[in-house]
Amino acid sequence: MKIKTITCHEVYNHGASLQEYALLKHLEFLGHEAETIHYKPPYLSNHFNLWRISNDRYNNIVLKLAYLVLKLPSRLKSLKRKREFDDFSLKFIKSTKKLYRSNEELKLDVPEADAYICGSDQIWNSFFENGKDPAFYLDFVPDNKLKISYAASFAIDKLEDHLKEFVKEKVSRLNHISVRELSGKSILEDLGIERAHQVLDPVFLLEPTEWESLIPIQKKTKKYIFIYDFDSNSLIKQMAENLKKRYGWEIISVNELIKYTDRNYFLEGPIKFLYLVKNAEFVISNSFHAVAFSIIFEKDFVVFNRYDKINTRMRDLLSNLALDNLLIMSEDMVKDHELNKIDYTLVQKKLNLSIKSSKEFLMEALK
Incomplete structure (x- = not known):
């Protein structure tokens, strides 16, 4: 068909x-x-429009030109991200x-x-x-x-x-x-x-093996926490830095605006994202698909709410798999969260039925 x-x-x-x-x-x-x-x-x-002006206050030609001149270097650099995603789509x-x-x-x-x-x-x-x-x-x-x-x-x-x-x-x-x-x-x-x-x-x-087959074999790096945070959430930063201090893990992200990382792969595409989730010691996110792949690869993870009221995606997925306790709602939950408490044998039974x-x-x- x-x-x-x-x-x-x-x-x-x-x-x-x-x-x-x-x-x-x-x-x-x-x-x-x-x-x-x-x-x-x-x-x-x-996306990746080099001449985009996103602020209405630049309402005359001089201000517009100044704005574009200032933005152009970073926008040219970001074209690498576009190429990575375009290559993935093409392939x-x-x-x-x-x-x-x-x-x-x-x-x-x-x-x-x-x-x-x-x-x-x-x-x-x-x-x-x-x-x-x-x-x-x-x-x-x-x-x-x-x-x-x-x-x-x-x-x-x-x-x-x-x-x-x-x-x-x-x-x-x-x-x-x-x-x-x-x-x-x-x-x-x-x-x-x-x-x-x-x-x-x-x-x-x-199958997880089908996703793993897309990930190239790479030399092992230092242990790390993977951050996928669209909101620059202060509680996510607090949790990541607490874990880094306790375990010595690096902090890695693919979000451009997360500035407290040891390494940031914002310019990389979907294959790098899969690699980073698959090999992380711990995943902290407010992204549905970071949650989904954490579950697929059976990673230890937590979830935070998004600020823009589109949280039903994460909440429903966690609820379906009896993982509601992984939704972090407060500073106390950040402090009290215990690592490696997910029973993936039970999760997999529920997941297989779905x-x-x-x-x-x-x-x-x-x-």
Whole structure:
């Protein structure tokens, strides 16, 4: 069967790239011919724009030129990160030759397929523009074609009232519906859509050995803590520095703004991210996919809430695996947390059941 997927493509985020790869890889394993739609609407196309001015106060030509001159050296340096991610996409993520910029463009020239899958990741998160984009609900696909959502994530607890009718109308067109979080299932049930299933993120559809096969063998470095922190969270810094002082572990990150690290690999791509999670002594993050890969590689880890209210992703995943105690909510929890207390034998039992049901949903939907 020919399958086209649509997700947030080429957004230069480790988790987004790896989940996109995983879904395509699993569909190929099932015997299908799968590729992602090269969909880049304007709001997802401004990464690494050398001439971007993000502050409105630079409102005359002199200020704009001064701003760009100051920003240009760091922006040129950051192009290495773009190249790393582009190389990963070129090598591992098969996509349509045609580039689409809008839902209307997709409607005018629908990519040929027998079935279409939207997902995974935060495609339905209305906190961002993609959650309001009809394309991510397969609006462009004709009624007579098979339409499936796989592990689509709202990433929030509830929709704003003015979006409810839009979401209800678009999701109701899908033949088979699955979401990544229980909270997403609840959102749809509140809209009167009762047939949604909860499934796991695509990264769990691949065996750990398949992920390990992507990681090149490298000379062992010093023991380290891996930080994946989008918010420059002061509690994460406190916990990391406490562990460094106690055990002598280095602190490593891939977040550009984390300045207290011993080493920072912000300019590296998804393969380096996998390596850093796999070989860490301890992982501290507020990232869904850092949590997911910590579980896949059976690492010791903790999770912190994000500041921008998109925490349902981590919370639901931890709850499903009875790991709620790993969500750090206060300074006291930072001080009291004990290392190496995760029983991965129990976690794996729960995880295997969820993996099985996720794979069954996809197989049944594609029949």
